[in-house]
Amino acid sequence: MISKQEIMNFSREFGLRPDIIEKDYVLGWLLAGIFNHSALKMKWVFKGGTCLKKCFFETYRFSEDLDFTVIDSEHVREAFLKNAFAEIAAWVYDQCGIEIPKETIRFEVYENPRGRHSVEGRIEYRGPMQQRSSLPRITLDITDDEALVLEPIICKVHHPYSDSPEEGIQAQCYAYEELFAEKIRALAERERPRDLYDVIHLYRHADINPDRSLVAKTLDAKCRFKGIDIPTVTVLENKPERVELESEWANMLAHQLPVLPPFYQFWQELPQVFAWLSGDAAKIESTPYPAQAGEDLAWRPSSWAQPWGQKVPLELIRFAAANHLCVDLAYKRSQRLIESYSLRRTKEGNLLLHAIRHASGEHRAYRVDQIE
Numbered sequence: 001m002i003s004k005q006e007i008m009n010f011s012r013e014f015g016l017r018p019d020i021i022e023k024d025y026v027l028g029w030l031l032a033g034i035f036n037h038s039a040l041k042m043k044w045v046f047k048g049g050t051c052l053k054k055c056f057f058e059t060y061r062f063s064e065d066l067d068f069t070v071i072d073s074e075h076v077r078e079a080f081l082k083n084a085f086a087e088i089a090a091w092v093y094d095q096c097g098i099e100i101p102k103e104t105i106r107f108e109v110y111e112n113p114r115g116r117h118s119v120e121g122r123i124e125y126r127g128p129m130q131q132r133s134s135l136p137r138i139t140l141d142i143t144d145d146e147a148l149v150l151e152p153i154i155c156k157v158h159h160p161y162s163d164s165p166e167e168g169i170q171a172q173c174y175a176y177e178e179l180f181a182e183k184i185r186a187l188a189e190r191e192r193p194r195d196l197y198d199v200i201h202l203y204r205h206a207d208i209n210p211d212r213s214l215v216a217k218t219l220d221a222k223c224r225f226k227g228i229d230i231p232t233v234t235v236l237e238n239k240p241e242r243v244e245l246e247s248e249w250a251n252m253l254a255h256q257l258p259v260l261p262p263f264y265q266f267w268q269e270l271p272q273v274f275a276w277l278s279g280d281a282a283k284i285e286s287t288p289y290p291a292q293a294g295e296d297l298a299w300r301p302s303s304w305a306q307p308w309g310q311k312v313p314l315e316l317i318r319f320a321a322a323n324h325l326c327v328d329l330a331y332k333r334s335q336r337l338i339e340s341y342s343l344r345r346t347k348e349g350n351l352l353l354h355a356i357r358h359a360s361g362e363h364r365a366y367r368v369d370q371i372e
Contacts, residue, residue, distance in 0.1 A: 015258030037091075045069045046171045069174075096163055101124060177214040193248055259325065
């Protein structure tokens with residue numbers, strides 16, 4: 001198990017509470033245990049916002065639960081789940097020392113609105129922070145009542161901590177297009193802040209180029225399975241839940257993010273998502289600033305959050321760039337408001353932050369080791 005100090009270092013780098021970082025760490029090992037379990041490995045399909053963050057790209061939203069669609073209906077039985085997770089808890093403890101007390105493993109089978117069985121699971125753990133009372137908890141949402149439209153894929157789980165297994169951690173996941181479609185369908189059904197946040201990041205992310213028509217077809221299949229119409233911006237705007245979506249934005253997201261982006265910024269981008277999805281408009285792509293003399297053209301920063309070992313928390317600046325936020329930057333004894341958009345490295349190994357001065361619109365490059 002990693003040290004408490006490592007959790008604290010990540011907490012500083014990411015601008016989040018230590019308990020949020022610890023939970024992200026434990027989620028990684030819990031996913032490892034599930035994929036290692038012979039009965040669950042190929043029968044459970046990871047999905048949802050935690051899947052997006054842990055297996056596809058950095059959303060900076062540190063999720064707190066695990067969502068799965070299971071292929072075998074026998075896996076939505078309380079006795080089966082308790083036994084399986086007792087075995088997983090023992091394996092995880094042997095691998096890394098995270099303790100999941102057997103008496104804290106609970107599963108509640110309930111009837112969902114469609115009359116089918118789903119499960120809410122809760123487990124408590126003792127990790128690097130070593131809480132002795134009121135143990136932190138992870139929630140699992142498990143169902144076999146879901147249309148699995150595309151073939152699941154095996155993904156590497158992002159686990160940036162020092163005890164990551166040499167062979168890495170893997171999970172069976174929804175295909176990216178299905179994850180995208182599922183998030184849009186979820187937004188249409190319940191209009192929760194986390195779904196809006198994730199949908200916009202799925203649309204914005206430039207490193208993965210999803211098949212638009214496949215996302216649309218998968219969304220159609222999922223909506224037909226649930227018996228709902230394919231959503232539109234107008235429908236979402238007029239739903240009664242729209243008011244609560246905005247009012248709950250801070251309450252539901254603030255503790256999961258370094259800084260809470262404004263609601264309107266995400267809501268006003270939603271029409272672009274639906275225009276792209278329908279084929280009426282191309283995805284809006286930003287133009288990268290040309291490479292400058294002396295820059296290492298072969299180097300690319302990781303798309304995942306990581307500790308950089310700099311005197312400033314560099315991931316907070318990258319978070320701002322991903323969420324279209326400005327940064328009040330202290331550099332060479334003066335302050336300036338910037339819009340950061342690119343991290344590069346010189347041939348000498350110095351990190352450069354490329355940005356736009358908010359006041360003038362001029363391009364600037366800042367040596368990261370000289371940021372105060």
